[in-house]
Amino acid sequence: MDSGGIRRRLALGGVVLAAAGMFGLATTGTAQADTGGTCAGREVRTLPFSSGVTHIYKQDGYVCAVTVARRTGAAQTMSVSVQARGGRPVVDKGSYRDHAGPITVHAGRRCVWVRGSVGSQGSVSSGWILC
Numbered sequence: 322m323d324s325g326g327i328r329r330r331l332a333l334g335g336v337v338l339a340a341a342g343m344f345g346l347a348t349t350g351t352a353q354a355d356t357g358g359t360c361a362g363r364e365v366r367t368l369p370f371s372s373g374v375t376h377i378y379k380q381d382g383y384v385c386a387v388t389v390a391r392r393t394g395a396a397q398t399m400s401v402s403v404q405a406r407g408g409r410p411v412v413d414k415g416s417y418r419d420h421a422g423p424i425t426v427h428a429g430r431r432c433v434w435v436r437g438s439v440g441s442q443g444s445v446s447s448g449w450i451l452c
Contacts, residue, residue: 360385360423365451368435372443375401375435379451382429387422388437394418400438406431406449 362380372392378385388401399421400414405428413421426433432452438444 360387360425366435366447368437368445368447370437370439370443370445373399373437373439375437375445375447377435377447377451382427383425384428384433384435384451385423385425386435386437387420387424388439389420390417390439397440398438399440400436402436403428404434405429406433410434410436 360376360378362378362383362385364376365379366377368375368377373388373390375386375388384403384405386401386403388399390397390399396416396418398414399417400412401422401424402410402412402414403424403426404410405426408426408431411424411426413424415421421437421439428451432449433447434449435447436445
């Protein structure tokens with residue numbers, strides 16, 4: 322094998338290692354946004370509002386929330402966010418047909434603030450809860 326082939330293979334190996342390292346850094350955080358499925362744990366609060374409902378779950382120091390639209394079908398702007406006291410909010414906002422989230426945040430024993438919205442008119446904000 323010539324020296325050009327070796328250099329290409331070494332460069333490719335470096336790219337693969339760098340990508341693996343970046344993936345590892347991206348997945349070691351304490352919050353995550355999942356594009357499907359449901360929350361783990363038991364449901365501790367339900368926050369209804371005019372165009373939807375936000376469900377809040379808790380398990381082993383983790384708080385999870387999902388906002389579900391009352392009318393499903395056509396895509397509309399939806400969001401859900403969870404913020405542990407002292408932390409930044411983790412948000413899932415986009416154009417969805419039936420739900421936004423789930424969002425999971427490690428809160429430990431800290432209070433959380435949960436927000437949810439569907440469309441431009443309906444929204445809910447919990448205030449500090451689960452303290």
